[in-house]
Amino acid sequence: MKPIDTRNQFFDVWNVYWPIALAVFLVVLGAVVFLGLRYRSRSREIPRGKDESTPVEIGYALVLACIAAFLVFLTFSRMPGSEDANATGKPVDIRVTAARWNWRFEYPGLGFVEQGTRQHIPVLRVPVDTEIEFTGSSLDVIHSFFVPEERFKRDVFPSQHTRWEMVFDAPGNHVGGGECAEFCGLEHSNMNFDVLAMPRPEFARWARGAR
Amino acid sequence: MTALLSSTDHKRIGLLTTVTAFCFFLVGGALALTMRAELQKPGMQFLTEHTYNELFTMHGSTMFYLFAAPVVLGVGLYFVPLQIGAARLLWPRTALLGYWLFAAGGVLMYSGFLTQQGAASFGWTAYFPLSDANATPGVGADFWVLAVIMATTGVLLQSVSLLGTIVRLRAPGMTMLRMPLFTWSELVTVFMVITGFPVLIVTMALLQMDREGVGIFSSSPEGSVTYQHLFWFYGHPVVYVVFFPLVGVVGEIIATFARRRFFGFRVTILSLIAFSAISMAVWGHHMFATNQVSNRYFSLTSTILLVPAGIEYFGFLATMAGGRIRFASPMLFAIGFVLLFLIGGLTGIMVASPPLDYHVHDTYFVVAHFHYTLFGGTVFGLFAAIHYWFPKVTGRLLDERLAKATFGLLFVGALVTFIPMFILGSEGMTRRVADYLPLHNWTSLNTISTIGAFTIALGVLVFLVNLMRSLRLGERVGPDPWEGQTLEWATTSPPPRHNFAALPPVRSHTPLFDLREEGEDPLREVGLPRYRSSPSSSEEKSENEATKEVVG
Numbered sequence: 001m002k003p004i005d006t007r008n009q010f011f012d013v014w015n016v017y018w019p020i021a022l023a024v025f026l027v028v029l030g031a032v033v034f035l036g037l038r039y040r041s042r043s044r045e046i047p048r049g050k051d052e053s054t055p056v057e058i059g060y061a062l063v064l065a066c067i068a069a070f071l072v073f074l075t076f077s078r079m080p081g082s083e084d085a086n087a088t089g090k091p092v093d094i095r096v097t098a099a100r101w102n103w104r105f106e107y108p109g110l111g112f113v114e115q116g117t118r119q120h121i122p123v124l125r126v127p128v129d130t131e132i133e134f135t136g137s138s139l140d141v142i143h144s145f146f147v148p149e150e151r152f153k154r155d156v157f158p159s160q161h162t163r164w165e166m167v168f169d170a171p172g173n174h175v176g177g178g179e180c181a182e183f184c185g186l187e188h189s190n191m192n193f194d195v196l197a198m199p200r201p202e203f204a205r206w207a208r209g210a211r
Numbered sequence: 212m213t214a215l216l217s218s219t220d221h222k223r224i225g226l227l228t229t230v231t232a233f234c235f236f237l238v239g240g241a242l243a244l245t246m247r248a249e250l251q252k253p254g255m256q257f258l259t260e261h262t263y264n265e266l267f268t269m270h271g272s273t274m275f276y277l278f279a280a281p282v283v284l285g286v287g288l289y290f291v292p293l294q295i296g297a298a299r300l301l302w303p304r305t306a307l308l309g310y311w312l313f314a315a316g317g318v319l320m321y322s323g324f325l326t327q328q329g330a331a332s333f334g335w336t337a338y339f340p341l342s343d344a345n346a347t348p349g350v351g352a353d354f355w356v357l358a359v360i361m362a363t364t365g366v367l368l369q370s371v372s373l374l375g376t377i378v379r380l381r382a383p384g385m386t387m388l389r390m391p392l393f394t395w396s397e398l399v400t401v402f403m404v405i406t407g408f409p410v411l412i413v414t415m416a417l418l419q420m421d422r423e424g425v426g427i428f429s430s431s432p433e434g435s436v437t438y439q440h441l442f443w444f445y446g447h448p449v450v451y452v453v454f455f456p457l458v459g460v461v462g463e464i465i466a467t468f469a470r471r472r473f474f475g476f477r478v479t480i481l482s483l484i485a486f487s488a489i490s491m492a493v494w495g496h497h498m499f500a501t502n503q504v505s506n507r508y509f510s511l512t513s514t515i516l517l518v519p520a521g522i523e524y525f526g527f528l529a530t531m532a533g534g535r536i537r538f539a540s541p542m543l544f545a546i547g548f549v550l551l552f553l554i555g556g557l558t559g560i561m562v563a564s565p566p567l568d569y570h571v572h573d574t575y576f577v578v579a580h581f582h583y584t585l586f587g588g589t590v591f592g593l594f595a596a597i598h599y600w601f602p603k604v605t606g607r608l609l610d611e612r613l614a615k616a617t618f619g620l621l622f623v624g625a626l627v628t629f630i631p632m633f634i635l636g637s638e639g640m641t642r643r644v645a646d647y648l649p650l651h652n653w654t655s656l657n658t659i660s661t662i663g664a665f666t667i668a669l670g671v672l673v674f675l676v677n678l679m680r681s682l683r684l685g686e687r688v689g690p691d692p693w694e695g696q697t698l699e700w701a702t703t704s705p706p707p708r709h710n711f712a713a714l715p716p717v718r719s720h721t722p723l724f725d726l727r728e729e730g731e732d733p734l735r736e737v738g739l740p741r742y743r744s745s746p747s748s749s750e751e752k753s754e755n756e757a758t759k760e761v762v763g
Contacts, residue, residue: 146639183341
């Protein structure tokens with residue numbers, strides 16, 4: 001089974017949803033402006049016209065149902081089970097531990113631990129085009145592991161292990177590119193980490209040094 | 212004063228609830244302004260992180276528990292009996308007790324600020340275990356839990372009274388399908404309250420037991436997820452509770468100001484019922500990022516909501532088509548509701564898709580989304596209702612020019628404040644943060660948003676001036692200044708203690724409109740004099756200006 005590219009998954013859906021939303025908004029805005037201008041009147045005469053039309057309403061409801069069906073189909077087709085990432089090689093395991101208000105990233109395969117402290121913002125180092133298997137947990141309250149660049153977040157809970165996979169498809173150094181997305185108390189807004197996505201040879205070199 | 216506070220008259224209970232809730236809206240708004248001022252640029256300006264956390268917790272809690280939910284019930288308690296031709300409320304003391312619980316709960320919640328550790332600071336959702344005694348100790352948090360129980364029980368009691376009234380006290384001829392749209396929307400709302408609110412009350416009681424050391428949610432590793440299920444089983448219906456009645460108000464306003472019956476009345480009623488039924492099965496969409504709910508199921512149920520919502524929108528537009536439209540202030544606010552709420556609805560369909568929600572959940576995108584439903588929906592709908600019914604409650608008109616200025620400021624403010632938040636959220640700015648890093652370049656968008664927030668504040672200020680002025684100096688009007696369609700306009704303004712001297716025949720959901728259509732004067736029918744039959748010339752003039760505003 002191929003892993004998921006969360007970023008592609010997001011944009012596949014987003015690129016269809018937002019133009020539809022914008023189009024619907026513009027149609028309604030246009031209709032309100034047009035009807036407002038067309039039917040503005042000071043006349044106190046009561047207009048003639050039908051108050052309901054069952055065929056029109058059923059037809060319209062069917063159109064809406066078709067739109068809903070299309071959106072649901074698109075969404076479902078881009079959910080787990082539809083993996084498409086360009087990932088090769090051995091997956092990398094990373095254990096994420098969140099605690100108020102910092103992060104720890106453990107690489108069991110490498111015997112390396114990146115521990116954030118008050119003085120040190122932790123760095124999540126990952127190879128690109130490789131499946132990363134995360135196991136996340138919290139030591140206190142609920143936190144959420146959020147990497148905006150990859151368009152993905154996953155909550156981590158106390159006394160529970162949450163698993164998820166990600167593939168980073170472009171190298172890059174994202175300072176402040178990781179955040180805690182679930183409000184966790186006093187210093188929630190400072191609970192950041194940096195994301196360093198490295199080409200695979202570079203990651204291998206770093207891993208040898210880390211070991 | 213004592214008479215006012217202990218009256219069993221539904222109009223007094225309704226007005227008391229509405230005015231009290233509106234005061235909480237002003238306070239909650241002031242908290243929001245403080246936060247927007249702090250967020251205008253990176254770095255902590257004048258707040259500490261702890262204070263910021265208290266502010267957003269109390270802002271959200273105030274707006275839901277103490278403003279939005281009570282206010283829609285307050286308006287309902289005043290106008291539903293009038294719309295169904297009832298002389299009183301069934302179980303008025305239950306409703307009065309509800310008011311007292313809600314008001315006392317509000318005072319209790321705010322008294323948290325006077326305690327040593329301050330008010331609650333775990334967000335309006337109080338997620339467990341952040342809300343346990345370990346992570347958030349302090350009496351202020353205990354007060355918060357108790358206050359939520361009180362305020363929510365208050366709203367529940369008022370709903371029970373309203374439900375009884377609708378079932379038992381309808382006027383002769385007022386069958387269910389002849390009840391006006393607003394009454395229907397309140398009825399459907401009351402069902403959601405009665406289904407969802409008890410769950411929150413029990414959940415809060417369990418949370419407090421856990422805070423006192425009894426292992427409830429803390430007794431199992433899944434407890435924190437269980438809490439979320441229980442909370443959102445209340446928490447999602449409540450967001451429909453706070454805008455449904457306003458869909459009804461807006462529908463009636465559009466119909467009245469287009470001089471037509473609401474188009475597709477029966478289909479709209481059906482869609483309201485379907486909407487509320489499905490609303491009980493969508494709570495899990497708040498929990499996609501936990502990956503511990505059936506994401507596909509909740510995505511499906513949430514997306515399907517676009518069908519009934521779309522039918523309601525069709526009704527709004529089809530009613531305008533072919534009408535004779537007047538753009539007085541209630542109509543402007545109604546159109547503001549239609550457009551702004553649409554932004555909330557369309558982005559709501561987006562967040563119902565898990566692949567999108569994995570990114571935007573808990574970011575400013577979601578903040579923007581629900582402010583278009585709550586500000587664009589609830590607040591605009593409420594302002595429409597206030598401008599529509601103020602003459603009924605007081606016998607005086609609000610000043611039309613100030614009303615239009617309020618509308619302009621609020622409408623522009625709603626766009627300037629919340630549109631930038633969509634971009635900020637897409638770029639990864641999370642919600643509930645007291646500060647953000649300068650390196651993200653979010654300063655200019657945040658500054659724009661803050662300017663928008665102060666524009667809204669100015670609009671609210673203009674409204675308050677209008678309110679104070681018009682209470683004393685507003686133009687006096689008779690029973691029916693707008694040529695309304697429903698029974699509340701067939702009595703004096705304000706209505707007498709038992710509401711009606713006589714009732715016109717009720718043959719549809721628009722009894723007054725029926726008479727007018729037959730060329731009769733509905734007011735003469737019930738023996739009332741007609742003070743004011745056509746709008747004065749000053750109103751005509753400002754109507755032109757308002758149209759420019761809408762079109763421009």
